[in-house]
Amino acid sequence: MPRTKKKNGRGGQHGNVQPFSDEDVSIETLSHCSSFSDTASVADEGGEASEDTAQEDFQYKLKGFIDSTVDKSAKTRQGALDGLKTAMATRILYEFISERRMTITDSIERCLKKGKGEEQRAAASLACLLCIQLGSGIESEEVLKTLKPIFKYILADGSASIQARQAVATSLGLCTLVAEDDILDVHATMECFENLFTRAYARMDGTCPSISPQTSQLYTNALLSWALLLTICTASQLKDILRKYLPKLPKLLESEDVNMRIAAGETIALLFELARDMDTDFEFDDWDELCNKLNALATDCNKHRAKTDKRKQRSVFRDVLKAVEEGDFQSETIRFGTERMTIDSWVKKRTYDAFREFVGSGMNYHLQANEFIRDVFELGPPVLVDSATMKAMKISRFERHLHNSAAFKARTKARSKFRDKRVDVGEF
Template sequence: MPKGKRKGKTGAALKPRMEVIGATSDEDSLNDNVSVISGFSESKSVMEEGSDEVDEQTQEEVFEEKLREAIDSLSQKSAQGRTSAFDLVAKAFVKKCIPDFVTDRRLTLTDCIERSLKKGRGLEQAVAAQLAPLLCVQLGAGEHAEEACRELGPAMLLVAHDASASLQARAKCCWAVGLCSFLSGGEVADTVGVMRSLETVFRGSYLKGDGTAPLVSPEVAALHASALSAWSLLLTLVAPGDIYVLMSGHANTVFSPQLSQLSELLDSAHLEVRLAAGETLALVYELGRAHHQDFSQDSTPLLAEKLRQLATDSHKYRAKKDRKQQRSSFRDILHYVEDGDPPDIQVRFGQEMLALDSWCRKKQYDAFCQVLGSGMNLHLTENDLVREVFELGDRLTPLNLAAHKQSKLERHLMNAAAFKARTISRSKNRDKRSAVMSV
């Protein structure tokens, strides 16, 4: 090999070492007993020890800085820029639980959301409505979340009933006002008032006077399904005794919708409306039966027959995916209405488990999942408000992956032990096979 190439390669290999030595203190550089290799490895080990902590702190600072910039962009002049900023803030609120950071900026966020709901159009109103419940969830259990919910509720209801607004924005506002009202912890009269307002939206899917289903577009059906889903979420806050009186026809006051009207929604041509109606009926029966087992016994056989038809639907004019989802959902609803079998779902997160053993609990969990998405497990672990809703108690430990991360030595020992056990097991099996072959 030519000497020139060999010399250049050696010089390149020594360059990092020389830089490390130059970075040491004068006392170390005067120590003749420290070799180049040992000095390099010693410096490297010191850097590795604090690298995880430094990286985590740096990532946190970068995250907060980008979030500050996104919040500042919520008030810019460009509608497209505001829309993008709302989307970025919403994604950040899903990714991390930062109640202290959000509390310091709650007034700015509330003002920006309210301004976009009132003066914005289309997609901007939709993303602003999407951020509203996320803001309340981030603020956690306390007066700040309740205050934000009460301030944003009227603006969202105004958009929900605005015929000139886009259907997407109206649907987002219906769902957001339902969850914000659920989180606000207001008076029962206020909750019932919001429910009545939502009912005026989805009543457009009731059967017409001649008993036929109305013709509505998929966008309008999505709006009706969103309003009905928000209505059913607020239904979980009503006392079982009140549901028994109001929904069984024993009350002199007019409460809408009744069971017969909710059953009409099962005849809708749109899957979203049918699923929301079936889920609402299961909630009504669960709450009514919690007060007395004879709740609506006269209408149960007719309703069960309609649920059975939906649970076994095989019409080819429906999409295959829609048929599968409908049959799966309505089988569970039918089992509860007929036999009283509640849901039995277990959600594991970290070292804890959440049991969804009732339709009310399942509805509340699905509502938070719709808002938090992939961040649901994180907020179940860290968010005090979410833990309070699901009665999980105080947090066990803060979610700190760096603290729970195993060292290299621990991982090596565990892998070695697993390899040894696997080797012994395989050796025994080989001995048995050998004995069988010899016979």
């Protein structure tokens, strides 16, 4: 997305600093380049001077993190990567990051090549957040061009840290969605994921290969990234994928890993949705057998499975079964600020879940302020919220709190009456 770049004249040398605390993150949730900050709160803190000072302190800390990503201490590098991740997940930092994009990319590359498990995991996640901040365009394309060969090497290297491979399997998928401009390269990346999750297929006799929980998580991450990239495939690519993979994906429903079963079910539902978008009369040869499998998982009562796993699985597979049988989707409304967005398709759900994986609790803020994410979900330009509107929102929340408190007291009083042993049973 086109953006107007502004030079930032501040600079200086910085020593090692520690990662953000929760207090640091809450100091200023919104970026200086966004129009979402509450002017009332700025006034309370002393106006523009106070805001500028807080911004300078924040940028100073960020510069310190960037410097510390090349520190000799692995612990310091890890802390710096985590600090940058937290900042990018909770703020819009386009201008600051754009000016330092190459430096940050070099640091990520160095940590991926020379670091160990957790450091590599943090670097892979930071790469994804960097692309989310930069949005779709030449800047994120250059980031991906630099890091993609390293990502693919780690992903295919059986001797590499399993934590690093798991992180790369997730990050490469979303980085490709954001930054890849060649659909053939998208397909090549999908093949890397296919080489992993197909190893989890059940055998012809119905038995499953012996896979460790960590390796199963790697295969699950690869499948979810593969499913994410399905959402941007061409019609001709989708036809080939449907022919080749839809008959085989049900084999993953036999997995001992509940997360793999769920990922497989949601991917099957996504494929059916995409197939019916291309052809409303789409038919699947093994439809009856697939529906029987999905129904069994939606009503699973196997005693050897944990209750929480069964409850989670049954909920998901009821929705998957409806998707396959009826083409139905259970809609969900996401509220953020004064706006709302409806997740009304498997395509939208997979995309939303992928972004939320990285920005976490900052997702609602990014939906408000991140132009790229708003473009992905067709939300239009960011909505400017003035202080009067924010004040009205706060008043309504306070009134709702009073109402809820009153209702709670009423319920408590009524229940106490029923519980009181002194009350004559004949009164009721």
